[in-house]
Amino acid sequence: MIIMEQIAASRPMIQISDVSKAFNGISVLDGLNLEIPIGQKVALLGPSGSGKTTILRLLMTLETIDAGQVRIEGVPMYEGAPDTRRLLPEGQLRAVRSRIGMVFQHFGLFPHLNVLNNIALPQILNGQAGKTEAENRAHELLQMVGLGEKAYLLPDQLSGGQKQRVAIARALALQPDILLFDEPTSALDPQRVSEVLDLLNMICRKTGTTMLLVTHEMEFARQFADRILFFDHGQIVEDGAPDVVFTNPKDNRTRAFLGLPVIDV
Numbered sequence: 001m002i003i004m005e006q007i008a009a010s011r012p013m014i015q016i017s018d019v020s021k022a023f024n025g026i027s028v029l030d031g032l033n034l035e036i037p038i039g040q041k042v043a044l045l046g047p048s049g050s051g052k053t054t055i056l057r058l059l060m061t062l063e064t065i066d067a068g069q070v071r072i073e074g075v076p077m078y079e080g081a082p083d084t085r086r087l088l089p090e091g092q093l094r095a096v097r098s099r100i101g102m103v104f105q106h107f108g109l110f111p112h113l114n115v116l117n118n119i120a121l122p123q124i125l126n127g128q129a130g131k132t133e134a135e136n137r138a139h140e141l142l143q144m145v146g147l148g149e150k151a152y153l154l155p156d157q158l159s160g161g162q163k164q165r166v167a168i169a170r171a172l173a174l175q176p177d178i179l180l181f182d183e184p185t186s187a188l189d190p191q192r193v194s195e196v197l198d199l200l201n202m203i204c205r206k207t208g209t210t211m212l213l214v215t216h217e218m219e220f221a222r223q224f225a226d227r228i229l230f231f232d233h234g235q236i237v238e239d240g241a242p243d244v245v246f247t248n249p250k251d252n253r254t255r256a257f258l259g260l261p262v263i264d265v
Ligand SMILES: Nc1ncnc2c1ncn2[C@@H]1O[C@H](COP(=O)(O)OP(=O)(O)OP(=O)(O)O)[C@@H](O)[C@H]1O
Pocket: 023, 024, 028, 046, 047, 048, 049, 050, 051, 052, 053, 054, 055, 214
């Protein structure tokens, strides 16, 4: 029994195994392997088109893989032979998919709903809570992200940074174990960027949520992440702690991207 518990505890939260993905016959990911432990904060960096967002979209099942397997805490998302994968039937997939939330670059708020309802409605539609419970939770989350006073405003009445905090609260309302962020700070000015950074760190401390974040902002990645993954053409060419990756990356593609002198090999 103890051994079983130890095995369960050592399971990665996300396990991407031999995953391949092509769009219109052009390979974007080719046999990608990646494991992310529970509670880790990971930043995905790399040139435009290197496949970073595709990884988030695969985890959200907004795209499907062509081959390989994706597991969330050991639970597979695909069935069938390794090279002809198909997503599990909807009924089986729902439980694993509900563990993952995503925050989009342009917030994705419903413009005609006030802030409170933006956070409450997904909980109701998901069947996670009735109206009163969903609204109570929305109020709590708004307090947590520092927007307790803004519950009855429309998204357009908020600043970009405030909209992003509402989007984060909305994702948290569904109590995900994994939060994915696609360029969460690209639409924000530097002051707001540091607010988002503080918020994400606070959420991580409070909830232990595993976080994967795609960004082009190196300083943000450095301060946010426990681990940096540098992608090039769908491959991980660097994988390490921020201090190491930013000061002494081993791969010349990373060095060139960071503006460091390349090493003769
Ligand atoms: N739905 C799609 N249909 C066709 N091609 C796609 C689709 N989604 C992504 N691609 C292609 O896959 C490649 C990887 O795209 P992806 O968005 O993952 O890159 P990225 O590293 O996130 O780039 P960026 O930093 O510019 O956001 C690109 O060449 C892109 O054009």
